Structures are given as C-alpha cells and as structure tokens.
Amino acid sequence: MILTVTLNTALDITYRVRSLRPHASHRVSEVVERPGGKGVNVARVLAALGHEVTVTGFAGGATGEVVRDRLSAVPGLTDALVPVAGATRRTIAVADELSGDTTQLNEPGPAIEPAEWGGFLDRYEELVAGASAVALCGSLPPGVPVGAYASLVRTARSAGVPVLLDTSGEPLRRGVAARPDIIKPNADELAELTGSHEPLRATQDARRRGARTVVASLGAQGLLALTPEGDWRAVPPAREHGNPTGAGDSAVAGLLSGLVHRLPWPDRLTSAVALSAATVRAPAAGDFDRVAYEKLLARVSVTAA
Amino acid sequence: MILTVTLNTALDITYRVRSLRPHASHRVSEVVERPGGKGVNVARVLAALGHEVTVTGFAGGATGEVVRDRLSAVPGLTDALVPVAGATRRTIAVADELSGDTTQLNEPGPAIEPAEWGGFLDRYEELVAGASAVALCGSLPPGVPVGAYASLVRTARSAGVPVLLDTSGEPLRRGVAARPDIIKPNADELAELTGSHEPLRATQDARRRGARTVVASLGAQGLLALTPEGDWRAVPPAREHGNPTGAGDSAVAGLLSGLVHRLPWPDRLTSAVALSAATVRAPAAGDFDRVAYEKLLARVSVTAA
Numbered sequence: 254m255i256l257t258v259t260l261n262t263a264l265d266i267t268y269r270v271r272s273l274r275p276h277a278s279h280r281v282s283e284v285v286e287r288p289g290g291k292g293v294n295v296a297r298v299l300a301a302l303g304h305e306v307t308v309t310g311f312a313g314g315a316t317g318e319v320v321r322d323r324l325s326a327v328p329g330l331t332d333a334l335v336p337v338a339g340a341t342r343r344t345i346a347v348a349d350e351l352s353g354d355t356t357q358l359n360e361p362g363p364a365i366e367p368a369e370w371g372g373f374l375d376r377y378e379e380l381v382a383g384a385s386a387v388a389l390c391g392s393l394p395p396g397v398p399v400g401a402y403a404s405l406v407r408t409a410r411s412a413g414v415p416v417l418l419d420t421s422g423e424p425l426r427r428g429v430a431a432r433p434d435i436i437k438p439n440a441d442e443l444a445e446l447t448g449s450h451e452p453l454r455a456t457q458d459a460r461r462r463g464a465r466t467v468v469a470s471l472g473a474q475g476l477l478a479l480t481p482e483g484d485w486r487a488v489p490p491a492r493e494h495g496n497p498t499g500a501g502d503s504a505v506a507g508l509l510s511g512l513v514h515r516l517p518w519p520d521r522l523t524s525a526v527a528l529s530a531a532t533v534r535a536p537a538a539g540d541f542d543r544v545a546y547e548k549l550l551a552r553v554s555v556t557a558a
Numbered sequence: 559m560i561l562t563v564t565l566n567t568a569l570d571i572t573y574r575v576r577s578l579r580p581h582a583s584h585r586v587s588e589v590v591e592r593p594g595g596k597g598v599n600v601a602r603v604l605a606a607l608g609h610e611v612t613v614t615g616f617a618g619g620a621t622g623e624v625v626r627d628r629l630s631a632v633p634g635l636t637d638a639l640v641p642v643a644g645a646t647r648r649t650i651a652v653a654d655e656l657s658g659d660t661t662q663l664n665e666p667g668p669a670i671e672p673a674e675w676g677g678f679l680d681r682y683e684e685l686v687a688g689a690s691a692v693a694l695c696g697s698l699p700p701g702v703p704v705g706a707y708a709s710l711v712r713t714a715r716s717a718g719v720p721v722l723l724d725t726s727g728e729p730l731r732r733g734v735a736a737r738p739d740i741i742k743p744n745a746d747e748l749a750e751l752t753g754s755h756e757p758l759r760a761t762q763d764a765r766r767r768g769a770r771t772v773v774a775s776l777g778a779q780g781l782l783a784l785t786p787e788g789d790w791r792a793v794p795p796a797r798e799h800g801n802p803t804g805a806g807d808s809a810v811a812g813l814l815s816g817l818v819h820r821l822p823w824p825d826r827l828t829s830a831v832a833l834s835a836a837t838v839r840a841p842a843a844g845d846f847d848r849v850a851y852e853k854l855l856a857r858v859s860v861t862a863a
Binding site: 356 | 581623
C-alpha cells in the first residue's frame with residue numbers, strides 16, 4: 254500500500270462562466286466538484302495505475318463529507334482521513350468560456366486543534382507501518398506546526414519506509430532538513446528554497462540541504478533529477494496544450510509507482526513525465542489521458558544531466 | 559404563521575480577497591456562509607421582527623444540510639423545506655478589500671424531478687392552510703414548471719390567504735395573471751414585465767395585468783405603491799451608503815409584517831422603507847441595523863402618488 258498525506262484536503266469546484274468580469278454578477282452554467290488537495294490527486298492517479306493506495310490527512314464539515322463520499326467510490330483507494338471539527342476548504346476555479354483562462358479562489362482551510370494534530374500523528378504512525386512508500390503533499394492548514402513535515406519525514410525514516418515530500422515555502426525548508434528520500438519542487442519552489450533561479454545549481458543546492466534525491470519539475474522542459482544512481486533530464490516529446498492543473502501531482506504518482514515497482518531511475522522519470530504530459534492533455538483538470546500516457550512512454554527522452 | 563416559499567434556496571458564501579483579478583490565483587482571507595434565497599432572507603427578517611415564520615421550498619445535498627442546520631438555529635423560524643436528490647446551489651460573493659466592490663457567481667440550482675415538485679405542492683397546500691400570509695420569492699430551479707408561481711398563487715387564493723409574489727421574468731408574468739394580492743418588482747423587473755421604463759406608467763400597467771397591489775421598489779427613490787386603498791410614494795430620508803444586498807427582501811418582510819398586523823398601507827410602506835434602508839446600512843449583507851430601523855421609522859416620508 255502507498256500512503257499519501259494531504260493535511261489540507263479540499264473540495265475542488267470548477268465553475269464555467271462566459272467571461273469573468275470583476276464587480277459583475279455571473280450565472281454559472283456548469284458546476285463540477287471533486288475531492289482535491291495534492292495528495293488526494295496523487296492517490297487518484299496511483300489508484301488508476303492499479304496501486305492500492307491509502308489517503309490520510311484531515312476532513313471535516315459538510316465539504317469534508319462530500320470529499321469522503323466521493324473518495325469511497327474510487328476503486329483501490331482507502332479513506333483513512335482523520336475527522337476534524339472545522340470544515341474542509343473549498344477551492345473554486347472559474348473557467349472562462351471566452352478566453353479559456355481560469356481564475357482561482359482558494360479558501361485557507363480549517364484551523365486544526367492541537368488534539369486533532371496529536372490524533373493525526375498517532376494514525377499516521379499506524380498507517381506508515383503498513384506502507385511501501387509515503388508521499389507528503391501540499392500546504393499546511395492553520396494550526397498545524399510549520400515543522401509538521403519534518404516530523405512526518407522522521408517517522409517514515411524510522412519505520413524504514415521511503416518518503417517523498419512535495420510542498421513549498423517554510424514547510425519545505427524544514428522538511429528537507431529531516432532528510433526525505435525524494436523532494437519534487439517546481440522551479441518557483443526551488444528558487445524560494447535555494448535563492449537560485451538556475452535550475453541545475455538550485456537542484457544541487459536543494460540536495461545538499463538534505464534530500465537524498467531531488468526531482469525538479471520544470472514545466473515544458475520536463476524533469477531534472479539528481480539521484481544517488483546518477484543525474485538525468487527527462488523531457489516530453491513536445492509541449493502539450495491543455496490544462497496543467499494536477500500535472501505535478503501526476504509526476505509524483507509516476508515517481509512513487511516506479512519506486513514501489515523498484516524500476517531504475519530513468520524508467521521512473523519516463524513514467525513521471527508521460528503521466529504529467531497526459532494530464533495536461535486530458536480535458537478534466539487532474540485526470541490523465543490513458544491512451545496518450547501509453548503512447549508517451551515510448552517518446553520521453555531521458556539523458557544524463 | 560407567515561409562510562415564505564424559496565424554491566431555489568442557496569448557501570450564500572462571501573469571500574474576502576484583496577483584489578479580484580481575472581486569470582490570477584487568490585487566497586481567500588475570510589469565508590462567511592449563511593442560508594440564502596429571497597424567501598429565506600425574508601423569513602429571517604420576519605423572525606427578527608418577532609413573527610412566527612415557516613420556510614418551505616427545496617433543500618438537498620451537503621449544501622442543503624448546511625442551510626437547514628443554520629436555519630434551525632434561528633428563533634421563531636420553522637424549517638419545512640422539502641428534501642430533494644440534487645444539491646442546493648451555492649452563491650459566491652467575492653468582496654474586494656481594495657475597491658469595496660463585489661463580484662457575484664451564482665450556481666443554477668439542482669434539477670427538480672416531477673415527483674419532487676408534486677411532493678412540494680402537497681406540502682405547500684398543508685402549510686398554506688395554517689398561514690396568515692404567504693410570500694413566493696425568487697427564481698425557479700431547473701425542472702420546476704415556469705407557471706409554478708401561478709399555481710401557488712391560486713392555491714393561496716383558494717385558501718383565502720393573502721399572497722405576495724416577488725420574482726422576475728416569465729415566472730412573474732405568469733404569476734401576475736393568477737392575481738396575487740401583492741407583487742414587489744424592482745425597476746428592472748417592472749420594465750421587463752411591462753416594456754415601460756417610466757415607473758408610474760409601468761406600475762399601473764403591472765396592476766392591470768392582475769396584481770391587486772403593486773409595490774415597485776425604486777432603489778434610493780423608495781417605494782411606489784398602487785393599492786386598493788390609494789396610491790403612495792414612500793421615500794427614505796437620505797440615500798444610505800452600504801451593501802444593498804437583501805434590501806428588497808427586507809422591504810418584502812416589512813410589507814408582510816404590516817399586512818398580518820392589519821396596518822394601513824402608509825404604515826406598511828413606512829416599515830418596508832425603513833427596513834430596507836436599515837439593511838443597506840448593516841455591515842453584514844442581508845442583516846438589518848435595528849437601531850437605524852427604529853430611528854428611520856419616524857423619518858420615512860409617505861405622500862399620495
């Protein structure tokens with residue numbers, strides 16, 4: 254079982270409007286809801302690839318119930334979310350029919366009480382004991398200590414379970430120092446962590462800070478991976494046009510899938526890049542186009558960095 | 559008991575953001591949720607004025623549960639909403655800190671099945687039998703026949719219960735033909751109904767179409783009422799600055815309160831104008847400022863039209 258942790262789960266809502274104009278009133282013509290938060294997205298892709306996956310983190314309120322209800326319908330996915338008194342946040346993506354662009358509104362998430370955080374730590378320790386890999390994903394809701402990911406990394410390492418960390422800002426800085434097996438920053442997160450906007454230099458610096466492997470996701474330039482087995486660049490055959498939402502989460506799912514299948518690093522990176530590109534190509538945000546994925550697997554180029 | 563009908567109830571959500579920019583990502587700093595839909599707003603004001611009020615219409619899904627849960631906490635208000643399979647719509651008001659302006663996103667509402675509509679008609683007939691007045695408020699959700707309000711007006715008239723209709727477009731046009739006791743269109747609704755942008759002429763025309771009394775709400779110009787007892791203009795002492803959301807619903811509550819207390823028309827109009835102005839003045843959308851309301855009662859001017 255692969256365990257994904259999403260401390261700030263979300264109900265992701267997409268609204269279709271003709272054209273968003275500030276200070277006007279809009280009739281929403283279509284409403285789509287799905288469970289969200291990075292670790293939830295990673296879990297959905299892993300389940301679609303045939304893995305047994307368990308989702309933990311927090312869920313609460315009416316929005317949390319909708320999230321849990323929807324997750325229970327995903328084959329291969331086990332809901333181990335910890336109930337909290339506050340309500341799971343919503344994110345609203347307002348998609349313009351005219352421009353094709355999207356405006357994003359993100360709620361902050363519920364305040365987590367110290368007792369709820371303590372309850373989560375107990376549950377996490379139990380779940381890690383049965384996991385083949387752990388992914389720690391996304392932002393922290395209010396009330397969770399900023400060093401949360403550092404604690405969760407240490408627990409996984411003590412249990413001998415490989416752990417991937419995908420977050421940003423101070424939680425990433427603290428988490429890296431606890432020596433996770435893999436981090437997957439994007440270019441902005443890497444620059445924020447290291448102060449360098451030069452991807453290779455920044456990736457090297459991130460590795461020196463404690464991550465055993467750094468996989469930097471560089472958008473259309475694919476992935477740059479510095480690993481104990483060697484350094485590679487993995488690049489998709491062409492720039493994909495579509496919705497990049499969830500492309501990074503699909504890359505994380507590809508890395509985890511390759512890890513538990515004990516694939517060599519170049520194959521893991523191929524899978525991650527192909528999933529990421531197939532996610533951009535899929536019409537619904539966060540889904541991946543399976544036919545495109547299988548075709549892309551043969552067309553990703555992996556070269557020594 | 560006063561009965562208010564809200565076929566398209568809502569969970570009204572207000573987001574505070576620094577400044578809404580299309581195609582950007584926004585962190586919401588504050589989230590406020592409250593039950594909404596015009597008839598629900600009317601009921602809340604009536605309950606605050608000390609009336610026993612019953613709310614009916616439809617509620618469903620996780621959003622419907624939140625609406626019902628919140629309504630159950632309002633003293634004097636009885637929840638008689640009819641459960642439906644679809645989810646109660648959300649409305650999102652995005653309030654800009656910088657400009658003070660608001661951008662509105664309104665979901666369409668759940669599709670109502672024919673059996674659900676039939677179930678509502680039975681419930682409505684039972685409730686009308688125990689009501690001293692009925693208010694039919696707001697838009698129709700998908701699946702409800704466009705002549706819905708005409709049927710509901712006839713049921714109330716058959717039971718000898720006075721009925722106020724506050725809606726727009728084709729549902730208003732059909733509803734008026736069924737001869738409601740009062741309609742309360744605003745200037746836009748009146749122009750759409752009659753084709754005339756001249757308030758007095760349009761109000762006279764609306765009355766000829768079947769309404770016993772027409773109370774036109776003309777924003778800062780107050781109310782213009784053509785009634786069987788005479789014709790009046792009721793004007794607030796000054797233009798109020800604030801949030802006009804819910805001002806029309808508060809005016810409806812004032813008209814109903816005066817109706818069941820058998821006040822003469824000028825007193826009903828005074829109450830409606832004062833409540834409306836006190837709603838604009840209150841900081842939270844749809845609430846009214848009680849101190850301002852009581853002061854305004856002495857300062858509304860009512861003159862023969």
